[in-house]
Amino acid sequence: MEDLDSAREGAGNAARETASGTWDAVIDVSNVCWSPQLPPVGRRRPSWERLDLVVSAWRHAHGPGARVHLVADESLMRALEDAGELRQLAAHGGITMSQVADSVILPMARDRGLHVITRDHYVDHRVEHPWIERSPGRFHGWDTVAEQVQIAPLGITPVSAQEVSLAREIKDLKRTRLDPKNQVHRRILHTRWKCGNTSCTLAASWQEQLLVWPLVSPSGEAMCPACDQPLASLGPRAQLHEVVVAVRGEEPEPEIMRFPLETDVPVIVGRGRGIKGIDLTMDPLSDRRAAAYRNAVLRVSRLHLLLRLEEISAVNWRLVAIDLDSTNGTEVERWAGTGFLPSREVGSDKETFLSARDRLVLGGAVQLRLSGRRYNAELGFPPPIPPTPVVDDLRSDATAQTTTIPRRQ
């Protein structure tokens, strides 16, 4: 482990780190150890020897003086069959252990001008770290060719806002304790919910069904994000997309909130408590209600927009928007392949049809678009949780029209 011994010295010298221009690098150690592209090729268990192979290949390519900084997820310690060397290295400060290694690796590489050795394209970090796309030459992966480990350009390419939000969406769902890869959670995602708590403020706004993502209890029960009481099932959901609402014109796009939009369940988007729809001033799932958002959201009318998702066929769908005679109006920005066409005013009380990448601008200040994912189609449709027998005395003619029988499961 000669290379790792000098890696440790390198890490010890981190305080005197040089600027860019050298071949000093930070290594995503968990990513290396788990990589089936490294010997033993194809093995899907982590192996500590893989790190030594990558460090050797890096120094072979860029000289023995290239220093490497090691950063690993804490979970690697538990996952390795023999974590002895890792434990020793950690005890001597030769490796940084973090619950989420990405959040150490990227700022370290940015601030010290380091190369990054990983096969992770960090798509979910592109907004916070725009330098990734500006510096593709600083990202290096590996391959094993004729039993030799070789360093190769990772091939960072720009990704669209949709791809970034898709990657972030999975993390957001985790943050709210919903994981689309978890069978129990997928059932929750694909079930229509209602909060039956008569003193719940959200239940009062959304009498018919919960319009935001539910939370999940440790035992796998769907919970109301407002009152933390168990939700009642209303049966399966139809096709589901996610809408992203953000402050307009800022990069990175500051998100105000996200909510699910189900086929044939129209939703009103507006501002103020008690509206029967999505209230942009009250995101129960996050603390992102900073003052910066308030000014933008103040441009949105109380009942601003009606959104509906229409399924034309199994693979074709469209978003329909109707401006509800809002004070500051609604515009549409059409995606033209490489950018957005100039915005155009949407007449009030008329239907505007949008495709996947078009976006709406509310009051000139808040933008609204679909995120990249269709839940049912891409994840498959697990059996929904059967409806809870509840006496629903809140239902009225006015609200009944917002509920339709799902076309398919």
Ligand SMILES: [Zn+2]
């Ligand atoms: Zn509730």
